[in-house]
Amino acid sequence: MASAMPNAGGQYFWASELAPRRWSNFLAYLTGGIAWAGSVFTSASVALSVGSALVGVYQICNPDFTFNSLDVNGRWPIFAAYQLVNFSAYFFNCYGKALPATATAALYTSLISMVVITITVLAKSNPKNSPAFVFGTFKNENGWPSPFIAFVVGLINPNWSFACLDAATHLAEEVSQPERVIPIAILGTVGIGFVTSFLYSISMFFAIKDINSVYYSPTGVPILEIFNQALGSIPGAVVLEVLIICTGFGCMISCHTWQARLAWSFSRDRGLPGSKYWAVVHKKFDAPLNAHTLSCVLVAILGFLYIASSTAFNSMITACIVLLYFSYSIPIVLLLFVKGRANLKRGPFWLGKFGLISNYVVLLWTAFTFVMYSFPYYYPVVAGSMNYVSVVYAVVFSFLGIYWVARGRRMFRSKEERDANAALNLTSS
Numbered sequence: 200m201a202s203a204m205p206n207a208g209g210q211y212f213w214a215s216e217l218a219p220r221r222w223s224n225f226l227a228y229l230t231g232g233i234a235w236a237g238s239v240f241t242s243a244s245v246a247l248s249v250g251s252a253l254v255g256v257y258q259i260c261n262p263d264f265t266f267n268s269l270d271v272n273g274r275w276p277i278f279a280a281y282q283l284v285n286f287s288a289y290f291f292n293c294y295g296k297a298l299p300a301t302a303t304a305a306l307y308t309s310l311i312s313m314v315v316i317t318i319t320v321l322a323k324s325n326p327k328n329s330p331a332f333v334f335g336t337f338k339n340e341n342g343w344p345s346p347f348i349a350f351v352v353g354l355i356n357p358n359w360s361f362a363c364l365d366a367a368t369h370l371a372e373e374v375s376q377p378e379r380v381i382p383i384a385i386l387g388t389v390g391i392g393f394v395t396s397f398l399y400s401i402s403m404f405f406a407i408k409d410i411n412s413v414y415y416s417p418t419g420v421p422i423l424e425i426f427n428q429a430l431g432s433i434p435g436a437v438v439l440e441v442l443i444i445c446t447g448f449g450c451m452i453s454c455h456t457w458q459a460r461l462a463w464s465f466s467r468d469r470g471l472p473g474s475k476y477w478a479v480v481h482k483k484f485d486a487p488l489n490a491h492t493l494s495c496v497l498v499a500i501l502g503f504l505y506i507a508s509s510t511a512f513n514s515m516i517t518a519c520i521v522l523l524y525f526s527y528s529i530p531i532v533l534l535l536f537v538k539g540r541a542n543l544k545r546g547p548f549w550l551g552k553f554g555l556i557s558n559y560v561v562l563l564w565t566a567f568t569f570v571m572y573s574f575p576y577y578y579p580v581v582a583g584s585m586n587y588v589s590v591v592y593a594v595v596f597s598f599l600g601i602y603w604v605a606r607g608r609r610m611f612r613s614k615e616e617r618d619a620n621a622a623l624n625l626t627s628s
Contacts, residue, residue: 202546250280255420305449
């Protein structure tokens with residue numbers, strides 16, 4: 200669909216194009232609202248990840264400094280780092296023309312860091328764990344009596360790494376030949392991400408010396424403890440962790456690019472309260488600065504949720520994954536069961552039967568994660584380990600429903616209006 204219908208709206212634009220006329224507006228609005236909520240939650244989760252890494256580096260260099268993320272007073276250092284990361288990444292997206300160079304630098308930083316870390320850890324760690332330990336050992340630290348549930352709950356973190364696959368689609372109006380470039384970018388993200396993360400993870404498993412110290416590291420950053428065990432040097436571990444932080448910060452910049460474009464395109468179709476302000480593109484900066492500011496302010500506000508309850512904040516991380524899957528699934532359902540793949544005007548990038556299989560895999564995986572990712576993180580379940588993702592779903596869908604009834608159903612730009620505006624612009628040019 201990214202090849203057949205390139206548009207900055209991405210999945211909500213596809214839903215509008217594929218849905219029956221009667222349901223087109225509502226399904227497009229629902230898809231766009233879910234996608235934007237997912238993008239904001241994802242950005243908040245990345246800010247927390249990078250912020251936690253910064254605090255972890257400070258802690259390992261200053262062992263007398265202690266903090267406890269399970270205690271309200273102990274969460275303030277990470278909260279401060281969270282806001283610093285969010286605020287810093289904000290400025291990198293204020294000037295649109297610099298984004299291609301920034302994204303390229305972030306990509307090379309990520310790849311170089313992966314190679315340097317993998318080689319260094321494997322070269323310095325001695326003795327190494329056996330293949331039997333790496334590939335045959337299963338550690339259940341969340342208390343679930345079922346290994347299957349324990350495994351699935353543990354999938355949330357690696358799944359989070361691939362949460363924002365739609366990000367490239369929202370740059371469709373800022374790149375040349377988006378019908379070719381965008382699909383390649385998406386597949387490249389998955390392919391490169393899988394290969395590098397798999398090799399990286401396996402190399403870390405070979406280097407672990409004391410797995411319990413990794414689980415309960417005072418830094419709160421397991422990978423930093425692995426670096427320390429592998430190198431036997433705090434300065435060396437810090438250097439490797441700084442590479443991780445640089446990579447994570449590049450990811451944060453990309454997340455802000457993504458959510459700003461999604462907020463802008465959704466506001467262009469009057470999908471958000473105050474859309475006329477968020478739909479403005481500042482010519483001087485060549486960027487949707489208002490939409491970008493809105494999204495970053497929301498990320499900053501969500502940081503206060505972490506202060507109130509780290510468990511509730513972690514539930515939001517789970518929600519970002521499943522909400523984005525929902526936003527992918529709506530246009531897929533419309534394509535398969537309403538429009539029909541045979542009736543879709545194909546773009547230059549067409550996967551044939553493999554694409555059909557992929558469509559069904561996404562639907563099945565969405566249903567699976569919706570159920571299984573709602574399980575509590577630990578067993579037995581107490582208030583502090585409960586998974587409140589259902590509450591996050593309720594808040595998101597309640598807001599979207601209330602706004603739709605109150606204003607959205609009258610204000611959201613229809614497919615017919617969008618086509619008429621496009622025809623007018625074509626005539627004017």
